[in-house]
Amino acid sequence: MANRRETLFGIDLRSLAAFRIGIGALLLTDLGMRATDLTAHYTDDGIVPRSLLDDRLRDSWRWSWHMLNGSAAFQSALFLVAAFAAAALMVGFRTRFATVVSWLLLVSLHARNPFIVNAGDVLLRVVLFWSIFLPLGAVWSIDHRYRPQAIPKNPTTSVASAAILLQVACMYWMTAYFKWHGIWLTPDGFRRVVELDSYAKPFAYQLLNFPDLLPWMGCGVLSLEICGPILAFSPFATKPIRLLVFVCFCLLHIGIELSLTVGLFSIISILAWILFIPDVFWNRCNAKWPQHLPPTTTPTTTDRQRWIASTVNGFVLLIAIYVPIWNFATVRGSWLNRYQQTLSPFVELTGLRQKWNMFVAPPSSDGWYVAVARLKDGQTVDLLRDGAPADWKSFEKPVYAYRRFPNHRWRKFYRQLSQRHSDSTFPYICRFLGGRWNATHPESQWAKSVELHFMEPVESEAGEVPDSFMQQVLHEELFEPPASSFEQDSTP
Structure with a gap:
């Protein structure tokens, strides 16, 4: 039973390290891109001054350090702190602290200008939250190299590891649910997505030359979003199936990136699927390019440390239950939808607010x-x-x-x-x-x-x-x- 639990909900430490490096690099890239529009998007001289958001923040539980001052100098200072935290996360220096700081500043940044936040930003924010409770710096990090510490068991299996894997799956299941009740089951559903003016790239217009193929492509996307995450938790042949699912979703998101301008969404989605890569992949890589994986050790813990660990696990478990409840509350017509306002304070405070209704009912043209x-x-x-x-x-x-x-x-x-x-x-x-x-x-x-x-x-x-x-x-x-x-x- 323990081995089965590790296989389904455990994360290989090397997958976790690769994920950490990718997330840190993505945060740095995102900050660099945002910095080019710092005055326009984050200061009082731009298109969204703080006065425009006063009522929005006053009537919600959202919070933002970026709202404390509207000058370019203050915003630049916060960007610089976020960049240092992202760099520390990428190289694994004081990893947990860097993760917490990166998450806090990302939640704050998104609340400062919600008009430019898309699904990729939301996914980055929520996986960063779950990462706080995972041993991101266990291997391939400065923390491990220069600050020797106990290496957790590989794979690491905890409430947090299960939560972040299920969070990724939940995103696909919810977007599939919304699409199932949208236009995607109609013959023209997928066509209306690829020809959406403000998103479509030249490759998308090339797809329009194959009208008979488009409905099948739409059906394939919807089927993968439903069945892919289910197969990733298959109790049989879990590891080879996960590798296959990883490849399929990589191809899906590469196709999306070639066809549509979706910001960070494709990149962060692929990074999230790295968490599913099993040990067999890394072992094969190790056979070709030998590397040292430190042996796991069991640290000596005090009663107080065990109590803290149990409390944290209980807290994470409550949040892991809360998130799918919130997702169902975002479905209009569901019995939970009436409680959405009651449930929203916590997800707004933690940055876990999410709704995965991407491209559900796109207009034929958006002006x-x-x-x-x-x-x-x-x-x-x-x-x-x-x-x-x-x-x-x-x-x-x-x-x-x-x-x-x-x-x-x-x-x-x-x-x-x-x-x-x-x-x-x-x-x-x-x-x-x-x-x-x-x-x-x-x-x-x-x-x-x-x-x-x-x-x-x-x-x-x-x-x-x-x-x-x-x-x-x-x-x-x-x-x-x-x-x-x-x-x-x-x-x-």
Whole structure:
């Protein structure tokens, strides 16, 4: 029984170390990408000043250290601390402390600007939480090399190891459940996903040349999301099946990354599946590239240490039960849905809030934005196209809409706007775009006004791509005198 439990819910220490290195590198990469838009996304001079979020945070249990100050210097300091913590996590230096700091700062960062948080960010945040309770630094780490300590049994089996594996499985089961009750079972379901304007890459449009294949691809994705995690916990031939499932999900997420712009989602998903890699893989690698795996030791523990360990395990077990309850509460129409507001404080406080309804019911087209600036010299330019003339091309549907944004966070932000049309956000967008333009151009070319337009698709027959769009003027901001105090930032 103990061996079976280890096989199903244990994690090889080498898989855990590879996961730790990948997570640390991903955190550093994420911070570097976010830093290019630090002024725009995280300061009071950007598109989401703190005043815009006051009510949102006041009415919830979300918290954010990044809300303490709206200056670029303060945000840069927090980014620097997060980068040091991520680097320490990657190399395994004071690993548990680095994990806790990374998790706290990530929860804080996401709460500072929730408009640009996507499913990949959420998955990174929740697996980082579970990682706090795992021996990430047991092998392949500075902690082990220079701070000798007891090596836990390999594989490590605990409530936390079971929780993080089930968390990964839960994500796929929940997204499959949402898709099962969405459009994915219709013949055009998968087609509507791959042709979604703000996500689709050139490879996705190539897939549209095979219309007879698309329904089968959609069926394959849904089947893998349901059956893959189940097979990963197969009581028979667990290790070879897990290797096969790992390869299948890697191929799935590589395909998603080639087809759609989804931010960190594909990378963090593959990293999460590394936890399922069994010892047979590492043993085979060790046969080709010999490496020393330290022997496990059983440390001497006091009654107090055993009491603390039991308390922590009990706490983790309660959370492990709470998370699937919360996931079912996110399903509209379920009997738990009525208790969602009651359940939300804990998941907001810990950053475990999650809803895996990605691409459940995508529209046939999601529109695009145009920011028309009228300059002092009489020109009109589109600030979302690097100052190109604001002519008919600005209002024409772009061939690849995702290329209108410098990165996936800007795409996520504007897509959130198209879904919610948050009127309170529009003035800040116009002020930021106009202020940044004026800060980088001579006074004769300063913007006198900025208009934010949205090209909304006109409703058509179900499943059909609209061939006409309605132009809406969302907001006009006047610059008298023109603003010029904005720092240059990356172009949205």
